[in-house]
Amino acid sequence: MSNYIVSARKYRPKRFDEVVGQQNVTNTLKNAIKNQQVAHSFLFCGPRGVGKTTCARILAKTINCENPGDDFEACEECASCKTFQENGSLNIFEMDAASNSQVDDIRSLTDQVRYAPHTGSYKIYIIDEVHMLSQSAFNAFLKTLEEPPSYAIFILATTEKHKLLPTILSRCQIFDFNRIRIEDIVDFMMQIADKEGIEADRNGLHTVAQKADGALRDALSMFDRLLTFSGNSLSLQDVLDNLNILDYDYYFKVTDALLAGDVANVLLTFDDILRKGFEGDVFINGLAEHFRDLLVCKDPNTVSLLEVTGDLKTRYQEQAALAPASFLLNALNLASQCDMNYKTSKNKRLHVELALIKMAHISQAVELATSQDGEASAENARSESAHSSQTAAKKKSVSDLQDSQSTLTTDTEADQSGNNEPLAQETSNNTEETNGSGNPSGDEDNHVDTEQVSDEGLFARANDGQSTTEEHELSNSSIDVSPQDEAYPSEGSTYSSENEDETQFHPQNSADDQSHEPAVSEVSEEEQQAHLTNNQPQEKEEEGQETNGLLNGTDDGSQESTQEWQGEASEHPSAAENPVETMTEQEPQHSAKETSPSSASLQEPQETGPKESMNGSFTLSDLRNNYITNDQEQEQQVAEPESAEEVLIDQDQLLEVWQQYTRELYDQKRLSLYGFMKDITPQANGPAVEITFTNRLQEEIFSNERQKLNEYLKQQLSVPYLRLSMKMDKNKESQPSNRPFTAKEKMQKMAEKNDKLLKLKDELDLDLDY
Ligand SMILES: [Zn+2]
DSSP states (O other): OTTOOOHHHHTOOOSGGGOSSOHHHHHHHHHHHHTTOOOSEEEEEOOTTSSHHHHHHHHHHHHHOSSOOTTSOOOSOSHHHHHHHTTOOSSEEEEETTTOOSHHHHHHHHHHHTSOOSSSSOEEEEEETGGGSOHHHHHHHHHHHHSOOTTEEEEEEESOGGGSOHHHHTTSEEEEOOOOOHHHHHHHHHHHHHHHTOEEOHHHHHHHHHHHTTOHHHHHHHHHHHHHHHTTEEOHHHHHHHHTOOOHHHHHHHHHHHHTTOHHHHHHHHHHHHHTTOOHHHHHHHHHHHHHHHHHHHSTTTGGGOOOOHHHHHHHHHHHHHSOHHHHHHHHHHHHHHHHHHTTOSSHHHHHHHHHHHHHTHHHHHHHHHHHHHHHHHHHTTTOHHHHHHHHHHHHHHHHHHHHHTTOOHHHHHHHHHHHHHHHHHTTTOHHHHHTTOOHHHHHHHHHHHHHOOHHHHHHHHHHHHHHHHHHHHHHHHOOOOTTOOHHHHHHHHHHHHOGGGGGHHHHHHHHHHHHTTOOOOSOHHHHHHHHHHHHHHHHHHHHHHHHHHHSOOOHHHHHHHHHHHHTTTSOGGGGTOHHHHHHHHHHHHHHTTSOHHHHHHHHHHHHHHHHHHHHSOOHHHHHHHHHHHHHHHHHHHHHHHHTTSOOOOHHHHHHHHHHHHHHHHHTTOHHHHHHHTTOOOEEETTEEEEEESSHHHHHHHHHHHHHHHHHHHHHTTOSOOEEEEEEOTTTOOSOTTSOOSHHHHHHHHHHHOTHHHHHHHHTTOOOOO
């Protein structure tokens, strides 16, 4: 017992080569010795337990060694080295400034400095925690520090460099010690285990190193403590049990459950964790770290930041692939909020549980939010099939969510979407059918659905019935169904199965249809074809929306909007989004009233598109968008005749080119511009492109890019002339306009309060980054 030495001391490095994880420092020191350019004052900064004192001692020993080797390490054999090994050297003097912080302590030190060493050539003074020295002690020390005797070397060590006065910093050669990498700590402990004949599990040591947070000394003292418990073998479980560390399995398990939205499982796991004696904040912090690790796994460039061993790494990568970044970011946010308020919360368990429940709903909330955004953008980008089908996928997941809320079984939903999707593709030349989400098998499902919906659902159905009816009347004006059009009957039957009251409209509709039937199409075959390909992906989307609308509560807004559109029957609803399209398509659309089935069906989804989205998930922003688009419609009407001569920019094409440009920005890693441009929806207005900002920072960032973007758009849209107009949307402006954003603005703002600042800036010749 008496000769037991803790590992941190027993295996304290004796040579620069043995120092773990501080190669930059040790190499510099060795070079300094080699070139005989050893400074007289050093400042070693860095976290505790990373080797500052160790390096200071090695330096002291090496420069006093009588026969340094070729590699400029101490020989360990000469008299000087031996006295160092026995801790008997008089040439090294250590002082802890934390307990000797007064001016008298420094005076006694500087008194000692006056005496040259008896043996050896240098005296080394190590002052630990130097930031603890009092002001007067510092002042008393400055003179000696600046001009020490030739034999004296001062090594100041601190964990808090920022607390030191500039007068001290400028007198020292500063070495920053790194936090030691986990892998290095593990390797070092493995070496010790080998030497001691201990069987240690690498994963266990890894956990120890993680807990040590970069401090080798901490890791070694934990290692010693574990060995006294477990004897000659050390397993991961020993480590977890003794260090009160939660097994990462729990984090994987909880994250899986959170991703699945399985609240019950999450809460049960948390209960299990509490039963094991872990505090809620330990768990939530561990979970946050787990999310962070998953987040760094998502980008191949940051995987190296994940400090875990091989098999665990694959596990992280697998889970990271399943967890969307939006989920991880939101969950991290919730975890940090929970941690911040943990101490003040009265019911700590509930506090953590609440955070977990919120996390479990993130995926759903994100999907809802993106689908609402997505509706608007999907309408814009309907020509981009990839994008549309992506949005359609989102829609589906939203309807998943909504279904589960309205007590529908997910099986039914799965059936429904499963049935509809392939159908949408195979009957893509038949918009009517997919639009009505109708297919023979789908009918049954829909029927089941309506029976299962709650009162709320019934209300929604009634409402929706009305809007559907009106929509139908509206669409009848433009839709024609020829006898060979198989889609229509199935659509009709869908509606009737959805709502019994509606059956009456079916014959009426067909009667209407037949009245239009004889008319002949003026739309060319080519044009139809083009429209078909354009519309094809969107139909799936529409279908999703339709289903949503049927199953979900809708507001009066839907009805209102329908009437609005009805009133403007000649207007193309999608004109709002696609002004140019309006111009080119209006004619066909008017004639579409008496046109062939295929061209008629083309018009249908565009008309129902915005409306369905209103039905599907009606929000204030929908309403607002609706008003905005209506306004724009009127503007367009005025603008159209004027710009008819010029080359017009197609909105769809513009959006596509815009996306292409932002993607390129992303690839070029110009992320700030990318982040801002991807949020902006440019508006084609005749030959001009309008861009609306919501704050001045955007404008500033953008103005640098303007020229380039203009050229790019011109080229990609193949127009000879393009005007890029930028305007600030005061209503949307997210920040008060006088709020400073850029460094320049901030400087001006501060200068308003204190005009000496500008003077100071000039006198010091400061270069602000603007
Ligand atoms: Zn020696």
